[in-house]
Amino acid sequence: MTIHKEGRVLLAVMLIVLVIINVVVLYAFPARPIIFNISLAASIVLFLLILQFFRNPKIVSPLDEKHVLAPADGKVVVIEETTETEYLKDRRLQISIFMSPVNVHVNRMPVKGVVEFFKYHAGKYLVAWHPKSSTENERTTLVVKTGQGVPVLVRQIAGALARRIKWYVKEGQQFEQAEEFGFIKFGSRVDVFLPLDAKVKVNIGEKTKGGRTVLAEI
Known part of the structure; x- marks a missing residue:
C-alpha cells in the first residue's frame, strides 16, 4: 500500500x-x-x-484481451443501452460505476489499446447519480481502440464532492490493460461505453475493484 x-x-x-x-x-x-x-x-x-x-494499493490484474476490466473501485449503478452522442455517435452499452469517498480513487484502463480521442470538459458539480451528470458535470472523455479495432469509451465524471479530476492521457498514447490513467479526488463516477454485443459479467449493485473486476467480454 x-x-x-x-x-x-x-x-x-x-x-x-x-x-x-x-x-x-x-x-x-x-x-x-x-x-x-x-x-x-x-x-x-x-x-x-x-x-x-x-x-x-498494489493490484494483480486478470489480463485478457477479451475482457473489459472495471476502471474504478465502486458500485455498479447503471447497465443500459444508450446513445453515445459525443464521439461514437451510435448505440452503446453503458456501464457506470459510482465511487464513494471510501473507495480507492485511482482510475485504470479497462482494455489494452491506443487512445484515439481525449477531451476535457469543464462543467457543473451535480451529484454523481443525477441523470444529467454525465453530460453537464466536469468530465473527461477518452476513447481507446483495442488491438481488435474495438473502440471503448471511458468517461470520468466529477460529482458534488469530487471537484478535481486528474488524467495522464494524450491522444496516440498506448496503454496496457489496468494501467493507471487518472484519479478523481474524493470519489464520483466512471462510465464505460461498449459495443451492444458485449457480454456483461456484472449486475446492478455489484461492488467492483479497479483493474480486477471483469465488467464484460467483447
Missing part, C-alpha cells in the same frame, strides 16, 4: 497545520488537558480519513 502522488503535498501540508493547531491548543489551555486530548483525537481522525482517500 502506498500513498498516491495526488495526495502527498496535501497530506504533508495538512499534517503541519494540524501539528501547529495542537501545539497552540496545548499551550493555550495548560490547565485543561481534556481540550488538548479532544483536539488531538479529532486531528488524528481527520488526517486518517483524508489519508485513506489517497491510498494506492
Whole structure:
C-alpha cells in the first residue's frame, strides 16, 4: 500500500497545520488537558480519513484481451443501452460505476489499446447519480481502440464532492490493460461505453475493484 502522488503535498501540508493547531491548543489551555486530548483525537481522525482517500494499493490484474476490466473501485449503478452522442455517435452499452469517498480513487484502463480521442470538459458539480451528470458535470472523455479495432469509451465524471479530476492521457498514447490513467479526488463516477454485443459479467449493485473486476467480454 502506498500513498498516491495526488495526495502527498496535501497530506504533508495538512499534517503541519494540524501539528501547529495542537501545539497552540496545548499551550493555550495548560490547565485543561481534556481540550488538548479532544483536539488531538479529532486531528488524528481527520488526517486518517483524508489519508485513506489517497491510498494506492498494489493490484494483480486478470489480463485478457477479451475482457473489459472495471476502471474504478465502486458500485455498479447503471447497465443500459444508450446513445453515445459525443464521439461514437451510435448505440452503446453503458456501464457506470459510482465511487464513494471510501473507495480507492485511482482510475485504470479497462482494455489494452491506443487512445484515439481525449477531451476535457469543464462543467457543473451535480451529484454523481443525477441523470444529467454525465453530460453537464466536469468530465473527461477518452476513447481507446483495442488491438481488435474495438473502440471503448471511458468517461470520468466529477460529482458534488469530487471537484478535481486528474488524467495522464494524450491522444496516440498506448496503454496496457489496468494501467493507471487518472484519479478523481474524493470519489464520483466512471462510465464505460461498449459495443451492444458485449457480454456483461456484472449486475446492478455489484461492488467492483479497479483493474480486477471483469465488467464484460467483447
